[in-house]
Amino acid sequence: MLSFAVHRLLRALTVLVGVSFLTFIVGHMSGDPVLLMVRGDATPKQRADLRHELGLDRPVLDQYGRYVAGALHGDLGVSYRQRISVAPLIAMRLPKSLELAVSAFLVAITLAFMLGMAAALNRGRALDHLITALSIAGQVTPGFWLGLVLVLLFAVNWQLFPVSGAGAPADLVLPALTLAIPTLGRIARLTRAGMLEVLGSDYIRTARAKGLSEWQVLFVHGARNALIPLITQGGLEFGDMIGSAFIIETVFAWPGLGRMTVNAVLQRDFPVVQGCVLVTAAGFLLINLAVDLLYAVVDPRVRR
Amino acid sequence: MSGPLLNVEGLSISLPTPAGRITAVSDVSFHVHAGEAVGVVGESGSGKSLSMLSLLNLLPPEAEVRAAHATFDGENLFGRSPMELMHLRGRQIAIVFQDPLAALNPVLTIGRQITEVLRRHFGMGKAQATSRALELLAEVGVPDPPLRLRQFPHEFSGGMRQRVTIAMALAGEPRLLVADEPTTALDVTVQAEIVSLIKRLQRRRGMAVLWVTHDLALLARIADRVVVMHAGKLIETAPVDQLFSAPAHTYTKQLLASIPRIDRVRARAPAAQEGSDVG
Amino acid sequence: MIRAFGLLRRSPPAMVGTIILAVVLFVTLAAPLVSPADPRQVNPEARLLPPMSSALPAASAPAGRPTLHILGTDAIGRDVLSRVIYGGRISLAVGVLAALLSGAFGMLVGCISGYWGGWIDAAASWLVDVQLSFPFLLLAIFLLGALGGGVAAVIVILALGTWVNTARIVRGQVLSIKSQGYVEAALTTGASPGRVLLRHILPNTLSPVVVLASFAMAQAILTEAGLSFLGVGLDPSTPSWGTMMNDGRDYLVTAWWIGAVPGLAIAVTVLGATLLGEGLRDLLDPRRGR
Numbered sequence: 001m002l003s004f005a006v007h008r009l010l011r012a013l014t015v016l017v018g019v020s021f022l023t024f025i026v027g028h029m030s031g032d033p034v035l036l037m038v039r040g041d042a043t044p045k046q047r048a049d050l051r052h053e054l055g056l057d058r059p060v061l062d063q064y065g066r067y068v069a070g071a072l073h074g075d076l077g078v079s080y081r082q083r084i085s086v087a088p089l090i091a092m093r094l095p096k097s098l099e100l101a102v103s104a105f106l107v108a109i110t111l112a113f114m115l116g117m118a119a120a121l122n123r124g125r126a127l128d129h130l131i132t133a134l135s136i137a138g139q140v141t142p143g144f145w146l147g148l149v150l151v152l153l154f155a156v157n158w159q160l161f162p163v164s165g166a167g168a169p170a171d172l173v174l175p176a177l178t179l180a181i182p183t184l185g186r187i188a189r190l191t192r193a194g195m196l197e198v199l200g201s202d203y204i205r206t207a208r209a210k211g212l213s214e215w216q217v218l219f220v221h222g223a224r225n226a227l228i229p230l231i232t233q234g235g236l237e238f239g240d241m242i243g244s245a246f247i248i249e250t251v252f253a254w255p256g257l258g259r260m261t262v263n264a265v266l267q268r269d270f271p272v273v274q275g276c277v278l279v280t281a282a283g284f285l286l287i288n289l290a291v292d293l294l295y296a297v298v299d300p301r302v303r304r
Numbered sequence: 305m306s307g308p309l310l311n312v313e314g315l316s317i318s319l320p321t322p323a324g325r326i327t328a329v330s331d332v333s334f335h336v337h338a339g340e341a342v343g344v345v346g347e348s349g350s351g352k353s354l355s356m357l358s359l360l361n362l363l364p365p366e367a368e369v370r371a372a373h374a375t376f377d378g379e380n381l382f383g384r385s386p387m388e389l390m391h392l393r394g395r396q397i398a399i400v401f402q403d404p405l406a407a408l409n410p411v412l413t414i415g416r417q418i419t420e421v422l423r424r425h426f427g428m429g430k431a432q433a434t435s436r437a438l439e440l441l442a443e444v445g446v447p448d449p450p451l452r453l454r455q456f457p458h459e460f461s462g463g464m465r466q467r468v469t470i471a472m473a474l475a476g477e478p479r480l481l482v483a484d485e486p487t488t489a490l491d492v493t494v495q496a497e498i499v500s501l502i503k504r505l506q507r508r509r510g511m512a513v514l515w516v517t518h519d520l521a522l523l524a525r526i527a528d529r530v531v532v533m534h535a536g537k538l539i540e541t542a543p544v545d546q547l548f549s550a551p552a553h554t555y556t557k558q559l560l561a562s563i564p565r566i567d568r569v570r571a572r573a574p575a576a577q578e579g580s581d582v583g
Numbered sequence: 584m585i586r587a588f589g590l591l592r593r594s595p596p597a598m599v600g601t602i603i604l605a606v607v608l609f610v611t612l613a614a615p616l617v618s619p620a621d622p623r624q625v626n627p628e629a630r631l632l633p634p635m636s637s638a639l640p641a642a643s644a645p646a647g648r649p650t651l652h653i654l655g656t657d658a659i660g661r662d663v664l665s666r667v668i669y670g671g672r673i674s675l676a677v678g679v680l681a682a683l684l685s686g687a688f689g690m691l692v693g694c695i696s697g698y699w700g701g702w703i704d705a706a707a708s709w710l711v712d713v714q715l716s717f718p719f720l721l722l723a724i725f726l727l728g729a730l731g732g733g734v735a736a737v738i739v740i741l742a743l744g745t746w747v748n749t750a751r752i753v754r755g756q757v758l759s760i761k762s763q764g765y766v767e768a769a770l771t772t773g774a775s776p777g778r779v780l781l782r783h784i785l786p787n788t789l790s791p792v793v794v795l796a797s798f799a800m801a802q803a804i805l806t807e808a809g810l811s812f813l814g815v816g817l818d819p820s821t822p823s824w825g826t827m828m829n830d831g832r833d834y835l836v837t838a839w840w841i842g843a844v845p846g847l848a849i850a851v852t853v854l855g856a857t858l859l860g861e862g863l864r865d866l867l868d869p870r871r872g873r
Contacts (some may be wrong), residue, residue, distance in 0.1 A: 011712070018713045022596065026725070033650060140801070140853040142808050145828060147847035148835055156836055202406035206469075209401075211423050211476065214386070220420075221409050228411075243718035247809050265724050274421030276413055281716040300456045301410055 114189020191264030597862020603855030628659030689749025697757025
C-alpha cells in the first residue's frame with residue numbers, strides 16, 4: 001500500500017511539473033503582455049525597457065527555471081496588472097473558492113446519496129419517478145442558467161436571499177446550490193443505479209437468508225458496496241465542480257480564485273494565471289490521490 | 305418427535321415474466337424428518353431452487369407462493385411476520401448457496417460475516433462471537449482460522465469459500481440445512497470433500513439436510529430419501545435405495561439411465577431421452 | 584436501418600432521446616420554414632417585448648401584418664423564437680462536430696495506446712493526466728485566449744473536453760480484444776497490424792464510441808454555452824444559444840425571456856442527447872436481460 005501511495009505521489013509531481021511547464025510555454029506564446037501594459041503611444045524603447053525589467057527578454061527556459069526556483073520558496077511572481085505579489089493574492093482568494101466548492105460538494109453528495117437510496121428502495125413508485133425526473137432535470141440544465149433563474153426567483157422576486165455578496169452565510173446559499181445541482185442530479189442517479197444493482201446481488205440474498213434485519217441488510221451489506229463506484233465519480237465531480245465554480249463565481253460576483261483567474265486570462269496577466277493553474281492543478285492531483293487511496297480503503301479487492 | 309420437521313404439501317409458485325405469469329412450481333409436496341437427509345433432484349428449470357427459496361420467503365415480492373399445507377416444527381411456515389421470519393432464517397433453517405463467491409459480501413471480512421449471525425441470533429458479544437467463529441471454521445476444515453477470519457472472500461479458493469459459507473450457515477445452529485447445489489460450481493475432487501463434510505456435519509449435529517442437485521449420482525452418497533422434480537412438478541419420491549433399484553416413473557428411469565457408468569458398455573440412447581444437465 | 588429502429592424500441596430512454604433530438608434537428612434544419620420571423624430583422628419599435636406580444640413590422644422591413652412574437656423580442660427588437668431556432672443550427676453544428684472530433688481522436692489514441700502498449704501507452708497516459716489536472720474550463724479559456732477564438736478553435740476545445748473518456752474505453756476494449764486470440768491468429772496468418780486494427784479491432788469499438796459520442800455532444804453543447812456566456816467562446820455576433828444567454832444576462836430582471844429561452848433549448852437538447860446515450864448504453868450492455 002505504501003509503495004502504491006509513493007508511486008502515485010511521484011507521478012503526481014511529474015504531472016504537476018508538466019502542467020506548469022506547458023502553461024508557461026503556452027502563455028509565452030500567447031502574445032506579448034507588455035503590449036497590454038503600456039499606453040498606446042509608448043515608444044519601442046519604453047516597451048523594451050519594460051520587457052527587460054520583467055525579465056521577458058531572457059530565453060524561455062531560463063525564465064521558467066527562475067520561476068520554479070521562486071516557486072519553491074513560495075514566490076509565484078508578481079501580477080502584471082496589479083503589481084502585487086501573486087502568492088498572497090491567491091492565498092486571499094483561495095479560501096473563498098474552497099468555501100464555495102466544498103460546501104456545494106458536501107451538500108450535493110449528502111443529498112444525492114439520500115435521494116438515490118430513497119429512489120432505489122422505492123423502485124417504480126411515484127417517489128422514484130419524481131426523484132429520477134428531478135435528477136435528470138438537474139443534470140441537463142446549464143448550471144449558470146439555473147443560477148440566474150434562482151437569482152431571479154429567490155433574490156429578486158421573492159427577496160429571500162441576496163443577489164450577491166460573500167460575507168454572511170446567507171450569501172453562500174444560492175451560489176452553492178447552483179454549483180451543487182448538476183452534481184446532485186448525476187450522483188443521485190448513480191446511487192440509485194448502484195443500489196439497485198447491489199440489491200439484486202446474491203450476497204444480499206444471503207444476508208437476508210441469515211436472518212439479519214432489513215436495516216442491516218440494506219446499510220451494512222448493501223450501501224457499502226453501492227458506495228464504491230460513487231467514490232470515483234465523486235472525485236470526478238469535485239474536479240468538475242471546481243471548473244464550474246469559475247463560471248458560478250462570475251455569475252454571483254463571488255470573490256474567489258476562479259473569477260480572478262478568468263479575468264487574468266482575459267487580461268493576459270500571466271503570472272496570476274500561472275499561479276492559479278499551479279494551485280488548481282495541485283489541488284486536483286491531491287483529490288485524485290485521495291480518491292485512489294479511499295478506494296483502496298473501501299474496496300479490499302483493490303488492495304493488492 | 306413424531307411428525308416431520310418440515311412438511312410442505314401442494315406448493316405452487318408463479319412468477320411474472322415478459323410473456324405473462326407462468327407457474328414455475330405446481331402442486332409439489334415433500335417433507336423432511338429431523339436428522340434426515342433428503343435429496344431434491346431435477347434438471348435446471350425444474351423448480352427445485354425456487355421451492356427451497358420459498359421456504360425462507362427469499363423470492364422476489366412479485367412471486368406468488370401458495371401451499372395447501374406448510375409447517376416447520378409444527379408451526380405455519382408461510383404468512384409469518386418479519387420478526388418471525390428473521391428468527392426462522394439462519395436460526396431454524398439455513399441455506400448454503402451454489403456460488404460461494406457471489407454469495408459472500410466482497411467488502412466484509414468473512415469473520416464479520418460469520419460473527420454477525422452469532423450476534424444477531426445469540427446476542428453474543430464481539431469476543432465471544434469471534435471465538436465461536438474460530439471454532440466453526442475449524443469444524444468445517446478451514447486451516448489457520450485466526451488468519452482466515454480477517455481475510456476477504458476473494459482471498460480464498462473455491463472449495464475453501466464454500467466451507468466458509470457452510471460455517472456461516474451452521475453458525476445459527478439450524479435444525480434444517482438447505483444446500484442448493486453447493487458443489488456444482490466446484491472441481492470434482494473438491495466436490496467430494498464438501499459432500500463428505502456435510503455428511504459428517506449432519507451426523508454429528510443431528511441436523512436435517514435438504515440437498516438440491518441435478519446430479520443423481522451424488523445423492524446416492526448422502527441422501528436417505530429422494531424427491532424427483534421435473535418442469536415444476538413432483539415426479540416421484542422414494543427412499544434412495546428404492547429409487548435406484550426400482551424407479552416408478554419413466555422420467556426417473558431416464559435420469560438414472562443417463563448417469564455415466566464405468567462398468568457398462570455405452571448403450572445407444574433412446575431418441576426421446578432428456579439427459580440430466582451436466583455442469 | 585429498420586433493425587436499428589427495432590433495437591431502439593427496446594429502450595424507452597433511447598427512444599425518447601432520439602425523438603427529442605430528431606425534433607430539435609428538424610426544427611433547426613427547417614428553420615426557414617418553421618421560424619415565424621427573420622432572426623436578423625431589427626425592430627427598434629419593438630424592443631424588449633414580453634412573450635406573446637404583437638408588434639408592427641419595422642420601418643425597414645417589408646410592410647405587412649403585425650407579427651406575434653410568441654417568445655418576445657430582444658434588446659434590438661429581434662424575435663426571440665426565431666433567433667433560438669436559427670441559433671440552434673450553430674449550437675447543434677458545434678456540438679455534433681465536437682462530438683465527432685472527440686470520438687475520432689479518442690478512438691485513434693485509444694487504439695494506438697491499447698494496441699502497441701509500452702512506452703507509447705505510458706506517455707499517452709501521462710499526457711492525459713496532465714490535461715486532466717487542468718480544470719477543463721480554465722484550459723478552455725486559456726487556450727482560446729492564447730490561440731485566438733473562432734468557431735474551429737471552439738470545436739477543437741470542446742472536443743478536448745471529452746476525448747479522454749472515449750480514449751480510455753477504446754483502449755480497454757482493444758486490450759480485451761487483443762487478449763481474445765483472434766488478433767494473434769490474424770497476425771500469424773500474415774495480416775499487417777494496420778489491417779488487423781481496421782478489420783478486427785475497430786468495428787468492435789464502435790458501439791461504445793457511439794454511446795460516448797452522444798454524451799460528448801451533450802457535454803459540448805453545455806460547455807459551449809458556458810464559454811460563450813463568459814465571453815470567451817464563440818464571437819458574440821454569432822447567434823448561438825450560448826451567446827444569446829450572454830446577451831440576456833443584462834436583462835435578467837427586465838426581460839428574462841431573452842436569456843431563459845435559449846437556456847431551455849439547451850436543456851431540452853442536452854436531455855435528448857443524454858437519454859439517447861444512456862439508452863444506447865443499456866442496450867449495448869452485455870449484462871442486459873436480467
